[in-house]
Amino acid sequence: MAAKATRAAFGEALIDLGAKDPRIVTLDSDLSKSTMTVSFAKKYPDRAFNVGIAEANMIGVAAGLAMAGKVPFAASFACFLVGRFETIRISVAYTNANVKLVGTHVGVAIGEDGYSQMGLEDIACIRALPNIPIIQPADEVECKQVIAYAAEHQGPLYLRLTRQNLEPVSPAGYQFRLGQWARLRDGSDVTVIASGGTVFNALEAAQQLEGDGIRAEVINAASIKPLDEEMLLASARKTGHVVTVEDHSIAGGLGGAVSEALCEALPTAMKRLGVQGFGESGDPKGLYVKHGLDATGIARSVRKFLGR
Amino acid sequence: MDIARLEAIARGCRVQIERMLTHAGSGHPGGSNSVADLLVALYFGRLRVDPKRPDWPDRDRVILSKGHAVPALYAAMSRAGFFPESQLISLRKLGSPLQGHPDRNALPGIEAATGSLGQGLSIALGEALGLKMAGSPARVYCILGDGEIQEGQVWEAAMSGPKLGQPSHPLDNLCAILDYNKIQLDGFVTDILDLEPVVAKWQAFGWAVQEIDGHNFAQIGKALDQAEATKGKPSFIVANTVKGKGVPWMENNPEWHGKAPKPQEAIRAIRDLLGVSEAAWDEYLTRDSATKAVVDELAALEKT
The missing domain is CATH 3.40.50.970 (Thiamin diphosphate (ThDP)-binding fold, Pyr/PP domains)
Known part of the structure:
Protein backbone atom coordinates (compact mmCIF):
# COMPACT_ATOMS: atom_id res chain seq x y z
CA MET A 1 0.00 0.00 0.00
CA GLU A 167 3.60 5.46 5.16
CA PRO A 168 1.41 2.52 6.19
CA VAL A 169 1.98 1.41 9.78
CA SER A 170 -1.19 -0.44 10.75
CA PRO A 171 -0.77 -4.20 11.22
CA ALA A 172 -2.92 -6.64 9.24
CA GLY A 173 -6.36 -7.07 10.76
CA TYR A 174 -6.08 -3.80 12.70
CA GLN A 175 -9.31 -2.34 14.02
CA PHE A 176 -9.49 1.17 15.50
CA ARG A 177 -11.36 1.62 18.77
CA LEU A 178 -11.76 4.83 20.73
CA GLY A 179 -9.59 4.72 23.84
CA GLN A 180 -7.47 1.85 22.55
CA TRP A 181 -3.93 2.19 21.26
CA ALA A 182 -2.02 -0.14 18.99
CA ARG A 183 1.30 -1.66 20.06
CA LEU A 184 3.25 -1.73 16.80
CA ARG A 185 6.48 -3.09 18.21
CA ASP A 186 7.33 -4.86 21.46
CA GLY A 187 10.20 -3.70 23.59
CA SER A 188 11.43 -3.67 27.17
CA ASP A 189 13.79 -0.71 27.55
CA VAL A 190 11.68 2.27 26.60
CA THR A 191 8.11 3.03 25.52
CA VAL A 192 7.83 5.36 22.53
CA ILE A 193 4.31 6.72 22.10
CA ALA A 194 3.69 8.48 18.82
CA SER A 195 0.64 9.71 16.97
CA GLY A 196 -0.24 10.69 13.41
CA GLY A 197 2.66 11.84 11.27
CA THR A 198 5.36 10.77 13.72
CA VAL A 199 4.40 7.10 14.10
CA PHE A 200 6.36 5.85 11.10
CA ASN A 201 9.42 7.84 12.22
CA ALA A 202 9.13 6.32 15.69
CA LEU A 203 9.14 2.84 14.16
CA GLU A 204 12.25 3.67 12.13
CA ALA A 205 13.89 5.11 15.23
CA ALA A 206 13.17 1.87 17.09
CA GLN A 207 14.95 -0.01 14.33
CA GLN A 208 18.00 2.24 14.67
CA LEU A 209 17.94 1.81 18.45
CA GLU A 210 17.87 -1.95 18.11
CA GLY A 211 21.30 -1.67 16.51
CA ASP A 212 22.49 -0.12 19.78
CA GLY A 213 20.90 -2.88 21.81
CA ILE A 214 17.99 -0.71 22.94
CA ARG A 215 14.63 -2.46 22.70
CA ALA A 216 11.96 0.20 22.16
CA GLU A 217 8.28 -0.52 22.43
CA VAL A 218 6.39 1.59 19.88
CA ILE A 219 2.78 2.53 20.41
CA ASN A 220 0.47 4.29 17.97
CA ALA A 221 -1.76 6.56 20.05
CA ALA A 222 -4.50 7.47 17.60
CA SER A 223 -6.90 7.99 20.47
CA ILE A 224 -5.39 11.04 22.19
CA LYS A 225 -8.51 11.66 24.21
CA PRO A 226 -9.34 9.39 25.86
CA LEU A 227 -5.91 7.81 26.29
CA ASP A 228 -5.51 4.04 26.50
CA GLU A 229 -4.55 4.11 30.16
CA GLU A 230 -4.41 0.35 30.38
CA MET A 231 -1.81 0.03 27.65
CA LEU A 232 0.05 3.12 28.87
CA LEU A 233 0.41 1.86 32.42
CA ALA A 234 1.27 -1.69 31.37
CA SER A 235 4.00 -0.51 29.03
CA ALA A 236 5.35 2.12 31.47
CA ARG A 237 5.48 -0.52 34.20
CA LYS A 238 7.43 -2.81 31.87
CA THR A 239 9.97 -0.31 30.49
CA GLY A 240 10.12 2.36 33.19
CA HIS A 241 10.82 5.00 30.53
CA VAL A 242 8.25 6.79 28.38
CA VAL A 243 8.89 9.03 25.38
CA THR A 244 6.13 10.83 23.50
CA VAL A 245 6.57 12.00 19.91
CA GLU A 246 4.17 14.39 18.25
CA ASP A 247 4.00 17.06 15.58
CA HIS A 248 2.29 19.51 17.95
CA SER A 249 3.39 21.97 20.57
CA ILE A 250 5.33 20.38 23.38
CA ALA A 251 2.73 21.96 25.69
CA GLY A 252 -0.63 20.37 26.23
CA GLY A 253 -0.62 17.73 23.50
CA LEU A 254 -0.15 13.97 23.59
CA GLY A 255 2.93 14.42 25.78
CA GLY A 256 0.98 16.57 28.18
CA ALA A 257 -1.87 14.08 28.36
CA VAL A 258 0.50 11.14 28.96
CA SER A 259 2.42 13.09 31.60
CA GLU A 260 -0.74 13.93 33.49
CA ALA A 261 -1.94 10.34 33.44
CA LEU A 262 1.41 8.85 34.48
CA CYS A 263 2.16 11.38 37.15
CA GLU A 264 -1.05 10.49 38.95
CA ALA A 265 -1.15 6.75 38.38
CA LEU A 266 2.47 5.63 37.96
CA PRO A 267 5.18 8.30 38.14
CA THR A 268 7.60 7.34 35.39
CA ALA A 269 10.67 8.95 33.84
CA MET A 270 9.43 10.80 30.76
CA LYS A 271 10.68 12.69 27.75
CA ARG A 272 8.33 14.69 25.56
CA LEU A 273 9.32 15.30 21.95
CA GLY A 274 7.39 17.88 19.98
CA VAL A 275 7.52 21.38 18.58
CA GLN A 276 9.08 24.08 20.73
CA GLY A 277 8.12 27.66 20.03
CA PHE A 278 6.51 28.72 16.76
CA GLY A 279 6.88 26.88 13.51
CA GLU A 280 8.40 28.43 10.41
CA SER A 281 8.65 27.99 6.65
CA GLY A 282 10.90 25.28 5.31
CA ASP A 283 10.89 21.87 3.69
CA PRO A 284 8.96 19.39 5.86
CA LYS A 285 11.88 16.96 6.21
CA GLY A 286 14.19 19.77 7.29
CA LEU A 287 11.64 20.94 9.84
CA TYR A 288 11.34 17.43 11.27
CA VAL A 289 15.13 17.28 11.57
CA LYS A 290 15.21 20.68 13.24
CA HIS A 291 12.61 19.68 15.81
CA GLY A 292 14.07 16.20 16.30
CA LEU A 293 10.96 14.45 15.00
CA ASP A 294 12.74 12.47 12.26
CA ALA A 295 13.84 8.90 12.97
CA THR A 296 17.44 9.88 13.68
CA GLY A 297 16.35 12.73 15.95
CA ILE A 298 13.96 10.51 17.88
CA ALA A 299 16.64 7.82 18.30
CA ARG A 300 19.15 10.40 19.47
CA SER A 301 16.71 11.77 22.07
CA VAL A 302 15.89 8.27 23.31
CA ARG A 303 19.56 7.39 23.75
CA LYS A 304 20.21 10.59 25.63
CA PHE A 305 17.12 10.03 27.77
CA LEU A 306 18.28 6.52 28.66
CA GLY A 307 21.85 7.70 29.15
CA ARG A 308 23.17 5.25 26.59
CA MET B 1 -55.10 35.20 20.23
CA ASP B 2 -56.49 38.60 21.13
CA ILE B 3 -54.13 41.38 22.04
CA ALA B 4 -55.51 42.08 25.52
CA ARG B 5 -54.85 38.47 26.45
CA LEU B 6 -51.28 38.57 25.11
CA GLU B 7 -50.67 41.76 27.08
CA ALA B 8 -51.97 40.09 30.24
CA ILE B 9 -49.70 37.09 29.70
CA ALA B 10 -46.74 39.39 29.11
CA ARG B 11 -47.51 41.27 32.31
CA GLY B 12 -47.60 37.97 34.17
CA CYS B 13 -44.26 36.96 32.64
CA ARG B 14 -42.68 40.24 33.72
CA VAL B 15 -43.92 39.68 37.26
CA GLN B 16 -42.25 36.27 37.18
CA ILE B 17 -39.03 37.82 35.83
CA GLU B 18 -38.81 40.16 38.85
CA ARG B 19 -39.66 37.27 41.14
CA MET B 20 -37.07 34.85 39.79
CA LEU B 21 -34.25 37.38 39.51
CA THR B 22 -34.78 38.49 43.08
CA HIS B 23 -34.71 34.92 44.32
CA ALA B 24 -31.56 34.31 42.30
CA GLY B 25 -29.92 37.49 43.54
CA SER B 26 -28.40 38.13 40.11
CA GLY B 27 -29.34 38.25 36.44
CA HIS B 28 -30.48 40.64 33.74
CA PRO B 29 -33.83 42.39 34.23
CA GLY B 30 -33.44 45.07 31.53
CA GLY B 31 -33.03 42.80 28.53
CA SER B 32 -35.49 40.25 29.90
CA ASN B 33 -38.20 42.88 30.07
CA SER B 34 -37.39 44.27 26.63
CA VAL B 35 -37.69 40.86 24.95
CA ALA B 36 -40.70 39.59 26.91
CA ASP B 37 -43.40 40.71 24.45
CA LEU B 38 -41.57 39.13 21.51
CA LEU B 39 -41.36 35.81 23.35
CA VAL B 40 -44.98 35.94 24.46
CA ALA B 41 -46.06 36.65 20.88
CA LEU B 42 -44.14 33.56 19.78
CA TYR B 43 -45.14 31.11 22.51
CA PHE B 44 -48.84 32.04 22.63
CA GLY B 45 -50.54 31.47 19.30
CA ARG B 46 -47.57 31.43 16.96
CA LEU B 47 -45.23 28.51 17.63
CA ARG B 48 -46.14 24.96 16.72
CA VAL B 49 -44.73 23.36 19.87
CA ASP B 50 -45.97 20.74 22.27
CA PRO B 51 -44.62 21.14 25.81
CA LYS B 52 -45.25 17.43 26.34
CA ARG B 53 -43.07 16.54 23.36
CA PRO B 54 -40.15 18.97 23.48
CA ASP B 55 -38.19 16.76 21.06
CA TRP B 56 -40.98 16.54 18.44
CA PRO B 57 -38.95 16.74 15.18
CA ASP B 58 -41.35 19.11 13.42
CA ARG B 59 -41.66 21.60 16.28
CA ASP B 60 -40.86 25.25 15.66
CA ARG B 61 -37.59 26.35 17.27
CA VAL B 62 -36.78 29.44 19.29
CA ILE B 63 -33.10 30.20 19.75
CA LEU B 64 -32.61 32.99 22.24
CA SER B 65 -29.18 34.06 21.08
CA LYS B 66 -29.11 36.87 23.65
CA GLY B 67 -29.03 34.17 26.30
CA HIS B 68 -28.72 36.53 29.26
CA ALA B 69 -32.43 37.36 28.80
CA VAL B 70 -33.36 33.75 29.54
CA PRO B 71 -35.55 34.64 32.55
CA ALA B 72 -38.09 35.97 30.04
CA LEU B 73 -37.87 32.71 28.11
CA TYR B 74 -38.26 30.60 31.26
CA ALA B 75 -41.29 32.69 32.28
CA ALA B 76 -42.93 32.21 28.87
CA MET B 77 -42.07 28.50 28.72
CA SER B 78 -43.42 27.85 32.18
CA ARG B 79 -46.62 29.71 31.37
CA ALA B 80 -46.88 27.66 28.15
CA GLY B 81 -46.63 24.44 30.15
CA PHE B 82 -43.05 23.25 29.68
CA PHE B 83 -42.47 23.09 33.44
CA PRO B 84 -44.30 24.22 36.60
CA GLU B 85 -44.20 27.85 37.61
CA SER B 86 -42.94 26.84 41.05
CA GLN B 87 -39.66 25.82 39.41
CA LEU B 88 -38.95 29.38 38.27
CA ILE B 89 -37.40 30.39 41.57
CA SER B 90 -34.73 27.71 41.19
CA LEU B 91 -33.12 29.99 38.55
CA ARG B 92 -29.33 30.04 38.91
CA LYS B 93 -29.42 27.67 41.91
CA LEU B 94 -27.09 24.69 42.17
CA GLY B 95 -28.56 21.68 40.37
CA SER B 96 -31.37 23.61 38.69
CA PRO B 97 -32.18 23.02 35.01
CA LEU B 98 -32.81 26.77 34.89
CA GLN B 99 -29.21 27.73 34.27
CA GLY B 100 -28.17 31.38 34.33
CA HIS B 101 -27.86 31.18 30.56
CA PRO B 102 -29.74 28.63 28.40
CA ASP B 103 -28.43 25.07 28.49
CA ARG B 104 -29.97 22.79 25.90
CA ASN B 105 -29.06 19.68 27.82
CA ALA B 106 -30.41 20.90 31.15
CA LEU B 107 -33.97 21.89 30.26
CA PRO B 108 -36.20 20.25 27.62
CA GLY B 109 -37.52 22.94 25.29
CA ILE B 110 -34.32 24.99 25.25
CA GLU B 111 -33.05 24.72 21.69
CA ALA B 112 -29.49 26.00 21.98
CA ALA B 113 -26.83 26.79 24.53
CA THR B 114 -26.43 30.54 24.23
CA GLY B 115 -25.11 33.40 26.29
CA SER B 116 -21.71 33.48 24.66
CA LEU B 117 -22.94 36.22 22.35
CA GLY B 118 -22.86 35.95 18.58
CA GLN B 119 -23.37 32.22 18.14
CA GLY B 120 -27.13 31.75 17.94
CA LEU B 121 -27.75 32.94 14.41
CA SER B 122 -25.26 30.45 12.93
CA ILE B 123 -26.95 27.62 14.82
CA ALA B 124 -30.33 28.87 13.59
CA LEU B 125 -29.08 28.81 10.00
CA GLY B 126 -27.92 25.22 10.39
CA GLU B 127 -31.19 24.11 11.98
CA ALA B 128 -33.26 25.89 9.36
CA LEU B 129 -31.21 24.24 6.63
CA GLY B 130 -31.41 20.78 8.19
CA LEU B 131 -35.19 21.10 8.64
CA LYS B 132 -35.61 22.23 5.03
CA MET B 133 -33.54 19.28 3.80
CA ALA B 134 -35.73 16.95 5.84
CA GLY B 135 -38.88 18.45 4.31
CA SER B 136 -40.07 19.62 7.72
CA PRO B 137 -42.62 22.45 7.92
CA ALA B 138 -40.95 23.70 11.13
CA ARG B 139 -39.85 27.31 11.42
CA VAL B 140 -36.83 28.65 13.27
CA TYR B 141 -36.86 31.91 15.23
CA CYS B 142 -33.64 33.48 16.47
CA ILE B 143 -33.67 36.43 18.83
CA LEU B 144 -30.58 38.62 18.85
CA GLY B 145 -29.56 41.42 21.17
CA ASP B 146 -28.49 44.76 19.78
CA GLY B 147 -25.15 44.78 21.56
CA GLU B 148 -24.78 41.16 20.49
CA ILE B 149 -24.67 41.97 16.79
CA GLN B 150 -21.40 43.77 17.36
CA GLU B 151 -19.93 40.23 17.32
CA GLY B 152 -18.20 39.31 14.07
CA GLN B 153 -19.75 35.84 13.84
CA VAL B 154 -23.19 37.46 13.48
CA TRP B 155 -22.06 39.14 10.28
CA GLU B 156 -20.60 35.90 8.96
CA ALA B 157 -24.05 34.43 9.51
CA ALA B 158 -25.72 37.53 8.07
CA MET B 159 -23.76 37.09 4.86
CA SER B 160 -24.38 33.36 4.80
CA GLY B 161 -28.12 33.30 5.55
CA PRO B 162 -29.57 34.40 2.21
CA LYS B 163 -27.12 32.19 0.28
CA LEU B 164 -27.09 28.98 2.33
CA GLY B 165 -29.25 26.16 0.93
CA GLN B 166 -29.88 27.93 -2.38
CA PRO B 167 -31.39 27.14 -4.76
CA SER B 168 -33.21 24.04 -3.51
CA HIS B 169 -33.49 24.88 0.21
CA PRO B 170 -33.63 28.65 0.75
CA LEU B 171 -33.90 29.52 4.42
CA ASP B 172 -37.32 31.19 4.26
CA ASN B 173 -38.22 29.08 7.31
CA LEU B 174 -35.92 31.31 9.37
CA CYS B 175 -36.91 34.55 11.05
CA ALA B 176 -34.33 36.48 13.06
CA ILE B 177 -35.58 39.18 15.42
CA LEU B 178 -33.43 41.98 16.82
CA ASP B 179 -34.40 43.09 20.32
CA TYR B 180 -33.28 46.66 19.72
CA ASN B 181 -33.46 48.16 23.20
CA LYS B 182 -30.53 50.54 22.54
CA ILE B 183 -28.61 49.67 25.72
CA GLN B 184 -25.80 47.22 26.38
CA LEU B 185 -23.86 46.38 29.53
CA ASP B 186 -21.51 49.33 29.54
CA GLY B 187 -24.02 51.93 28.37
CA PHE B 188 -25.94 53.14 25.33
CA VAL B 189 -25.27 51.28 22.09
CA THR B 190 -24.76 54.55 20.23
CA ASP B 191 -21.94 55.46 22.62
CA ILE B 192 -20.20 52.10 22.50
CA LEU B 193 -20.54 50.93 18.90
CA ASP B 194 -23.46 52.26 16.92
CA LEU B 195 -25.35 49.76 14.74
CA GLU B 196 -26.99 52.26 12.43
CA PRO B 197 -28.17 52.09 9.76
CA VAL B 198 -29.19 48.66 11.00
CA VAL B 199 -32.18 48.15 8.67
CA ALA B 200 -30.16 49.10 5.63
CA LYS B 201 -27.33 46.79 6.69
CA TRP B 202 -29.51 43.67 6.89
CA GLN B 203 -31.27 44.65 3.66
CA ALA B 204 -27.89 45.00 1.99
CA PHE B 205 -26.95 41.52 3.19
CA GLY B 206 -30.02 40.14 1.39
CA TRP B 207 -32.55 39.58 4.18
CA ALA B 208 -36.24 40.49 4.00
CA VAL B 209 -36.23 43.21 6.65
CA GLN B 210 -39.13 44.74 8.59
CA GLU B 211 -39.03 47.33 11.36
CA ILE B 212 -41.64 47.33 14.13
CA ASP B 213 -42.45 48.38 17.67
CA GLY B 214 -41.44 45.32 19.65
CA HIS B 215 -44.01 46.00 22.35
CA ASN B 216 -46.98 46.29 20.00
CA PHE B 217 -48.59 42.86 19.64
CA ALA B 218 -50.50 43.85 16.51
CA GLN B 219 -47.26 44.88 14.81
CA ILE B 220 -45.37 41.82 16.07
CA GLY B 221 -48.12 39.50 14.79
CA LYS B 222 -48.26 41.18 11.41
CA ALA B 223 -44.48 41.06 11.01
CA LEU B 224 -44.38 37.35 11.91
CA ASP B 225 -47.18 36.73 9.36
CA GLN B 226 -45.21 38.54 6.71
CA ALA B 227 -42.04 36.62 7.57
CA GLU B 228 -43.96 33.36 7.13
CA ALA B 229 -45.28 34.55 3.78
CA THR B 230 -41.83 35.55 2.54
CA LYS B 231 -40.33 32.99 0.17
CA GLY B 232 -36.78 32.49 -1.09
CA LYS B 233 -34.91 34.29 1.68
CA PRO B 234 -34.73 34.53 5.47
CA SER B 235 -36.52 37.33 7.32
CA PHE B 236 -35.13 39.84 9.77
CA ILE B 237 -37.32 41.90 12.08
CA VAL B 238 -35.86 44.96 13.76
CA ALA B 239 -38.00 45.24 16.88
CA ASN B 240 -37.60 48.60 18.58
CA THR B 241 -37.94 47.95 22.28
CA VAL B 242 -37.42 49.61 25.62
CA LYS B 243 -34.85 48.21 28.01
CA GLY B 244 -36.56 47.37 31.30
CA LYS B 245 -40.00 47.79 29.66
CA GLY B 246 -42.90 47.88 32.11
CA VAL B 247 -41.02 49.09 35.18
CA PRO B 248 -40.76 52.89 34.76
CA TRP B 249 -37.65 53.33 36.91
CA MET B 250 -35.83 50.51 35.13
CA GLU B 251 -36.74 51.70 31.64
CA ASN B 252 -33.88 53.04 29.51
CA ASN B 253 -31.54 52.81 32.48
CA PRO B 254 -28.24 51.01 31.76
CA GLU B 255 -27.89 50.36 35.48
CA TRP B 256 -30.57 47.66 35.21
CA HIS B 257 -28.83 45.67 32.49
CA GLY B 258 -27.34 43.13 34.83
CA LYS B 259 -28.48 43.78 38.40
CA ALA B 260 -31.18 41.88 40.26
CA PRO B 261 -33.76 43.84 42.24
CA LYS B 262 -33.79 43.54 46.02
CA PRO B 263 -37.02 42.10 47.47
CA GLN B 264 -38.58 45.50 48.17
CA GLU B 265 -37.52 46.74 44.73
CA ALA B 266 -39.06 43.66 43.15
CA ILE B 267 -42.32 44.23 44.98
CA ARG B 268 -42.36 47.83 43.81
CA ALA B 269 -41.56 46.69 40.27
CA ILE B 270 -44.45 44.23 40.37
CA ARG B 271 -46.80 46.95 41.61
CA ASP B 272 -45.65 49.22 38.77
CA LEU B 273 -46.04 46.40 36.24
CA LEU B 274 -49.61 45.88 37.39
CA GLY B 275 -50.28 49.62 37.35
CA VAL B 276 -51.46 49.81 40.95
CA SER B 277 -50.83 52.91 43.07
CA GLU B 278 -49.07 52.58 46.40
CA ALA B 279 -52.24 53.68 48.20
CA ALA B 280 -54.37 51.02 46.50
CA TRP B 281 -51.78 48.22 46.78
CA ASP B 282 -52.85 46.48 50.00
CA GLU B 283 -56.46 46.50 48.91
CA TYR B 284 -55.45 45.22 45.46
CA LEU B 285 -53.59 42.28 46.96
CA THR B 286 -56.70 41.13 48.78
CA ARG B 287 -58.28 40.64 45.34
CA ASP B 288 -55.23 39.04 43.58
CA SER B 289 -54.17 36.03 45.59
CA ALA B 290 -51.57 34.85 43.04
CA THR B 291 -49.70 38.17 43.18
CA LYS B 292 -50.10 38.27 46.95
CA ALA B 293 -48.37 34.89 47.20
CA VAL B 294 -45.46 36.16 45.08
CA VAL B 295 -45.22 39.34 47.15
CA ASP B 296 -45.34 37.46 50.46
CA GLU B 297 -42.66 35.10 49.22
CA LEU B 298 -40.45 38.05 48.23
CA ALA B 299 -41.06 39.81 51.53
CA ALA B 300 -40.08 36.64 53.39
CA LEU B 301 -36.89 36.55 51.35
CA GLU B 302 -35.87 39.88 52.85
CA LYS B 303 -36.17 38.54 56.37
CA THR B 304 -33.93 35.55 55.77
Missing part, protein backbone atom coordinates in the same frame (compact mmCIF):
# COMPACT_ATOMS: atom_id res chain seq x y z
CA ALA A 2 1.35 3.40 -1.00
CA ALA A 3 1.83 6.31 1.35
CA LYS A 4 -1.17 8.59 1.55
CA ALA A 5 -2.13 11.75 3.40
CA THR A 6 -4.82 11.20 6.00
CA ARG A 7 -6.73 14.18 4.54
CA ALA A 8 -6.87 12.25 1.23
CA ALA A 9 -8.04 9.09 2.98
CA PHE A 10 -10.67 11.21 4.73
CA GLY A 11 -11.96 12.54 1.41
CA GLU A 12 -12.22 9.02 -0.03
CA ALA A 13 -13.86 7.59 3.07
CA LEU A 14 -16.49 10.33 3.06
CA ILE A 15 -17.63 9.42 -0.43
CA ASP A 16 -18.15 5.79 0.54
CA LEU A 17 -19.88 6.67 3.80
CA GLY A 18 -22.00 9.30 2.12
CA ALA A 19 -23.52 6.65 -0.13
CA LYS A 20 -24.53 4.54 2.86
CA ASP A 21 -25.53 7.29 5.27
CA PRO A 22 -27.69 10.10 3.88
CA ARG A 23 -27.32 12.03 7.16
CA ILE A 24 -23.71 12.87 6.33
CA VAL A 25 -23.09 16.43 5.10
CA THR A 26 -19.89 18.44 4.77
CA LEU A 27 -19.07 22.03 5.61
CA ASP A 28 -16.11 23.99 4.37
CA SER A 29 -14.78 27.48 4.59
CA ASP A 30 -13.13 27.85 1.19
CA LEU A 31 -10.56 25.10 1.74
CA SER A 32 -12.44 22.12 0.32
CA LYS A 33 -9.69 21.47 -2.22
CA SER A 34 -7.20 21.27 0.64
CA THR A 35 -9.29 19.41 3.21
CA MET A 36 -10.30 17.01 0.38
CA THR A 37 -14.03 17.27 0.93
CA VAL A 38 -14.21 18.56 -2.64
CA SER A 39 -14.87 15.09 -4.07
CA PHE A 40 -17.80 14.59 -1.69
CA ALA A 41 -19.13 18.00 -2.77
CA LYS A 42 -18.92 16.96 -6.42
CA LYS A 43 -20.71 13.70 -5.79
CA TYR A 44 -23.33 15.07 -3.38
CA PRO A 45 -23.70 18.78 -4.21
CA ASP A 46 -26.91 19.07 -2.17
CA ARG A 47 -25.12 17.85 0.95
CA ALA A 48 -21.98 19.99 0.79
CA PHE A 49 -21.97 23.55 2.07
CA ASN A 50 -19.13 25.96 1.48
CA VAL A 51 -19.89 28.90 3.75
CA GLY A 52 -16.99 31.05 2.62
CA ILE A 53 -14.05 32.10 4.72
CA ALA A 54 -16.04 32.22 7.95
CA GLU A 55 -15.04 29.36 10.23
CA ALA A 56 -17.02 30.43 13.28
CA ASN A 57 -20.23 30.52 11.26
CA MET A 58 -19.31 27.17 9.70
CA ILE A 59 -19.02 25.57 13.14
CA GLY A 60 -22.32 27.07 14.29
CA VAL A 61 -24.14 26.02 11.12
CA ALA A 62 -22.74 22.51 11.62
CA ALA A 63 -24.12 22.48 15.17
CA GLY A 64 -27.54 23.53 13.87
CA LEU A 65 -27.49 20.86 11.17
CA ALA A 66 -26.57 18.28 13.81
CA MET A 67 -29.54 19.36 15.93
CA ALA A 68 -31.74 18.84 12.89
CA GLY A 69 -30.49 15.25 12.59
CA LYS A 70 -27.63 15.55 10.12
CA VAL A 71 -24.11 14.24 10.71
CA PRO A 72 -21.94 17.19 9.68
CA PHE A 73 -18.21 16.96 9.01
CA ALA A 74 -16.88 20.53 9.32
CA ALA A 75 -13.37 20.77 7.92
CA SER A 76 -10.68 23.39 7.76
CA PHE A 77 -7.03 23.76 8.61
CA ALA A 78 -6.68 22.76 12.27
CA CYS A 79 -5.42 26.20 13.31
CA PHE A 80 -8.32 28.06 11.68
CA LEU A 81 -10.90 25.61 12.98
CA VAL A 82 -9.71 25.38 16.56
CA GLY A 83 -8.92 29.10 16.43
CA ARG A 84 -12.69 29.56 16.71
CA PHE A 85 -12.43 27.99 20.14
CA GLU A 86 -15.28 29.85 21.82
CA THR A 87 -17.73 28.71 19.15
CA ILE A 88 -16.52 25.12 19.52
CA ARG A 89 -16.73 25.47 23.29
CA ILE A 90 -20.40 26.50 23.40
CA SER A 91 -22.04 25.56 20.10
CA VAL A 92 -20.41 22.12 19.87
CA ALA A 93 -18.96 20.88 23.17
CA TYR A 94 -21.40 22.29 25.76
CA THR A 95 -24.29 21.65 23.38
CA ASN A 96 -23.03 18.10 22.82
CA ALA A 97 -23.80 18.65 19.13
CA ASN A 98 -23.11 15.67 16.88
CA VAL A 99 -20.51 17.58 14.87
CA LYS A 100 -17.34 16.03 13.48
CA LEU A 101 -14.66 18.70 13.54
CA VAL A 102 -11.89 17.88 11.09
CA GLY A 103 -8.63 19.79 11.40
CA THR A 104 -6.21 19.19 8.55
CA HIS A 105 -2.71 20.51 7.83
CA VAL A 106 -1.46 19.75 11.30
CA GLY A 107 2.05 20.33 12.50
CA VAL A 108 5.27 21.71 11.08
CA ALA A 109 5.03 18.99 8.42
CA ILE A 110 2.98 21.32 6.21
CA GLY A 111 6.34 22.98 5.55
CA GLU A 112 6.67 25.98 3.31
CA ASP A 113 3.45 27.81 4.23
CA GLY A 114 4.91 28.49 7.64
CA TYR A 115 3.58 28.99 11.13
CA SER A 116 0.33 30.83 10.40
CA GLN A 117 -1.06 27.76 8.61
CA MET A 118 0.25 25.11 11.04
CA GLY A 119 -2.05 23.41 13.54
CA LEU A 120 0.25 23.26 16.54
CA GLU A 121 -1.91 24.00 19.56
CA ASP A 122 -5.17 22.34 18.53
CA ILE A 123 -4.83 19.26 20.75
CA ALA A 124 -4.05 21.41 23.77
CA CYS A 125 -7.16 23.51 23.17
CA ILE A 126 -9.62 20.70 22.48
CA ARG A 127 -8.24 18.58 25.34
CA ALA A 128 -9.50 21.23 27.75
CA LEU A 129 -13.10 20.77 26.60
CA PRO A 130 -15.31 18.08 28.08
CA ASN A 131 -17.29 16.00 25.58
CA ILE A 132 -14.91 16.01 22.59
CA PRO A 133 -12.70 12.98 21.94
CA ILE A 134 -9.55 13.63 19.88
CA ILE A 135 -8.41 11.14 17.26
CA GLN A 136 -5.32 11.33 15.07
CA PRO A 137 -4.93 8.44 12.61
CA ALA A 138 -1.45 7.42 11.48
CA ASP A 139 -2.12 6.02 8.02
CA GLU A 140 -4.74 5.46 5.35
CA VAL A 141 -6.14 2.23 6.79
CA GLU A 142 -6.55 3.66 10.24
CA CYS A 143 -7.93 6.93 8.91
CA LYS A 144 -10.71 5.26 6.96
CA GLN A 145 -11.69 3.26 10.02
CA VAL A 146 -11.65 6.42 12.11
CA ILE A 147 -13.90 8.28 9.68
CA ALA A 148 -16.37 5.37 9.70
CA TYR A 149 -16.24 5.37 13.49
CA ALA A 150 -16.80 9.14 13.60
CA ALA A 151 -19.95 8.88 11.49
CA GLU A 152 -21.42 6.35 13.92
CA HIS A 153 -20.22 7.97 17.15
CA GLN A 154 -23.03 9.94 18.77
CA GLY A 155 -21.61 13.32 19.86
CA PRO A 156 -18.82 15.65 18.86
CA LEU A 157 -15.35 14.52 17.82
CA TYR A 158 -12.15 16.22 16.78
CA LEU A 159 -10.14 14.54 14.03
CA ARG A 160 -6.56 15.60 13.35
CA LEU A 161 -5.33 14.94 9.80
CA THR A 162 -2.11 15.50 7.91
CA ARG A 163 -1.33 17.28 4.69
CA GLN A 164 1.68 15.06 4.04
CA ASN A 165 1.63 11.46 2.86
CA LEU A 166 1.99 8.88 5.62
